[in-house]
Amino acid sequence: MTDDEKIAGLFSEIMEIPISELNDSISYNSYPTWDSLRHLQLISELEDEFDIEFCLEDITSMRTYKEVKELTRKYLQ
Amino acid sequence: MQTLTVYKKDLTEEFLNKLAAFLNEGFPSDTQTLWKLRFDFWWFSNPFLTDTTPVCWIIEDETTHKLAGFLGNLTVVFTYGNQPLRISDGTSWYVSKNIRGPETSSLYFTFSRQKNADIVLNTTPSSTIQNILPTLGFKKIGEDKLQNYMIIVNVAKYISMLATLLDHFSESQSDNKARIFVLASKIGNICSKILPKTKRAQIPAYDTDGRYVIKYCENSESFLEYFTEHKKGNTIEFSKDKTTLDWILFSPEVQALLHRTTAQIFTKTGEYCGYFIYDIQHVGKDTTLRIRELQLLKPEDAVIKLILKHVKIEANNAGCAAVYSGLQNPDPAVDKLLHKHILLSLKTDNRYYVKFRKNVITDVDPYSIYVPSDLDPDVGFI
Numbered sequence: 001m002t003d004d005e006k007i008a009g010l011f012s013e014i015m016e017i018p019i020s021e022l023n024d025s026i027s028y029n030s031y032p033t034w035d036s037l038r039h040l041q042l043i044s045e046l047e048d049e050f051d052i053e054f055c056l057e058d059i060t061s062m063r064t065y066k067e068v069k070e071l072t073r074k075y076l077q
Numbered sequence: 078m079q080t081l082t083v084y085k086k087d088l089t090e091e092f093l094n095k096l097a098a099f100l101n102e103g104f105p106s107d108t109q110t111l112w113k114l115r116f117d118f119w120w121f122s123n124p125f126l127t128d129t130t131p132v133c134w135i136i137e138d139e140t141t142h143k144l145a146g147f148l149g150n151l152t153v154v155f156t157y158g159n160q161p162l163r164i165s166d167g168t169s170w171y172v173s174k175n176i177r178g179p180e181t182s183s184l185y186f187t188f189s190r191q192k193n194a195d196i197v198l199n200t201t202p203s204s205t206i207q208n209i210l211p212t213l214g215f216k217k218i219g220e221d222k223l224q225n226y227m228i229i230v231n232v233a234k235y236i237s238m239l240a241t242l243l244d245h246f247s248e249s250q251s252d253n254k255a256r257i258f259v260l261a262s263k264i265g266n267i268c269s270k271i272l273p274k275t276k277r278a279q280i281p282a283y284d285t286d287g288r289y290v291i292k293y294c295e296n297s298e299s300f301l302e303y304f305t306e307h308k309k310g311n312t313i314e315f316s317k318d319k320t321t322l323d324w325i326l327f328s329p330e331v332q333a334l335l336h337r338t339t340a341q342i343f344t345k346t347g348e349y350c351g352y353f354i355y356d357i358q359h360v361g362k363d364t365t366l367r368i369r370e371l372q373l374l375k376p377e378d379a380v381i382k383l384i385l386k387h388v389k390i391e392a393n394n395a396g397c398a399a400v401y402s403g404l405q406n407p408d409p410a411v412d413k414l415l416h417k418h419i420l421l422s423l424k425t426d427n428r429y430y431v432k433f434r435k436n437v438i439t440d441v442d443p444y445s446i447y448v449p450s451d452l453d454p455d456v457g458f459i
Contacts, residue, residue: 028178036172036181037205043182044212056081059186060179 003050003076007069010045014038024066046072079146079176080139081183083131088120096135099144103171106361114334122330124320125152125163127193134187136172136180146172148184153325154316155196161316165194189213189432199430207428215430223427224412226402226419228389230366234398238363287345289380291387294339294352297322303341303349305374326354336395340387342373342380350374353384357395366392368402376410378417385418 001009012019015033017026028034043059046052046068052075062068084092093116097109120132136146149168154161167188172181189197199215201207211217229235294300297319304317315321324331331337335356342350351373357364366388373380385400392400402415416422 036177036179037209039179040182040185041209041212043186044209044214048212053190054186056183056186060081060183062179 003073004069006049007046007072010049011042011065011068014042014045022065024064024069026065028063042068050076052076079136079180081180081187082135082137083187084133084135085128085131088116088132095144096133096147100147100169100171103147103173104169107359111334111359114330118328118330118334119149119151119168122324122328123152124324125154130193131191134184136176136184144173145176146180146184148188150188150191152194154318154321156314156316156318161318162195163193164196164198165191166198166200189215192434195434197432197434199432200427201430202425202427204426207426207430210430213432215432218429218431223403223425224407225423225425226415227421227423228385228392228400228419229398229421230389230392230400231396231398234363234396238360238365238398289350289383290343290345291340291383292343294341296327300326300339300341300352304352338391342384350380355388355391357392357397360398363398364395366395366397366400368400368404371402371404371407371411373408373411376408376414378414381411381414381418 008019008022011017012022015026015031015038017031017033026034028039039062043054043062047054050072052072054071054075058071058074062071093113094109096116097112100112101107101109120126126132130152131150133147133149135144135148137144148170151166151168153164153166155164156162165188167185170184172184189199191197197215199210201210207217300322301317301319326337326339335358337354337356339352339354341352344350352370353368353372354370355366355368358367368384368388371384388400402419404411407415
């Protein structure tokens with residue numbers, strides 16, 4: 001499984017959005033299931049999965065699915 | 078534009094006024110005056126704060142400096158054997174509804190990742206947060222449900238207080254809300270058995286048989302003279318050292334906030350039998366008397382009856398709506414006696430979670446951690 005697939009799997013499971021419906025434009029404000037607590041859970045699960053620790057600036061910058069992927073990849077390089 | 082700021086000990090009057098006003102918006106039943114009393118107790122009288130200990134984290138608007146989020150940090154000391162452990166307890170996490178989002182997470186991550194604490198402690202009644210905390214590295218400790226026994230002292234005030242609690246829980250705690258409704262219906266059935274007291278009564282010194290006597294404990298020295306450790310195996314407990322006791326039980330700040338009373342029980346011949354501690358705490362415009370600790374060397378019916386009589390009269394004299402027991406991990410024998418003598422009880426779901434800093438303790442079972450006192454995240458009881 002690629003890193004992108006792992007991110008997609010986690011995001012889909014936590015936000016309750018089917019993987020087939022994931023797209024880069026999904027944003028914090030556009031999806032009711034993406035609330036502050038699920039954001040907390042998403043960050044935590046990504047950190048666990050990839051053994052990384054996001055800095056606070058990146059945590060607050062993740063406002064779209066595209067940014068979630070990009071910022072996570074940054075830590076995997 | 079919101080920024081996250083960590084405040085240390087240089088808390089200014091201006092900032093505290095602003096913070097009290099902000100938290101009063103978030104928790105309307107708690108007045109600004111009450112919040113300031115909490116700040117005094119949490120921070121200004123706390124002997125364990127150092128210059129590097131954060132007292133809180135806030136989110137504020139970079140341009141207007143208006144507050145938008147808060148998470149308080151209570152530093153307390155527990156012991157593991159003879160090893161003191163610095164505990165960081167999060168309190169009163171609140172973010173303005175209009176900015177809730179990733180910033181909310183940043184507050185929480187700053188708290189849970191801090192390096193100053195040996196253990197980060199979290200208490201929450203919210204099932205959503207309870208599900209998330211294990212994924213953040215927290216382990217649940219203690220029982221799932223906390224049994225609160227209660228004695229209604231003034232029916233009208235009690236009903237008024239329930240309305241306040243419903244309002245307080247309306248945002249996130251649907252389970253507790255439902256329980257309060259169930260409780261309200263129970264009250265209707267037993268109201269006929271309750272006689273509201275209106276006259277100030279004399280507190281009895283002795284039980285009816287004259288075998289036991291209650292004495293107020295005025296300072297840490299007299300508490301420690303009799304206090305006996307009740308540790309079971311590898312437990313982590315709230316420290317009962319003199320510095321902690323001077324602050325937690327006897328400081329002017331805890332008296333101003335909670336009117337905390339420590340009382341000891343002796344036999345008529347002077348043999349020590351145990352102690353109990355209670356607070357008069359605010360719930361909106363009403364107050365309740367809350368028994369926060371109760372330890373008896375030999376739990377007996379006569380002692381429990383004397384204690385209950387004592388607290389009922391104290392509660393009545395102080396104009397309280399009710400007496401609550403909010404005991405964590407009570408001795409089963411004490412619990413059985415409380416159950417026998419108190420009609421009403423309510424199970425609350427305030428669960429405790431801990432996260433150890435790496436390598437601080439490696440051999441402790443989280444289930445052996447004993448938190449005898451009630452640490453409430455919403456109102457920062459210690």
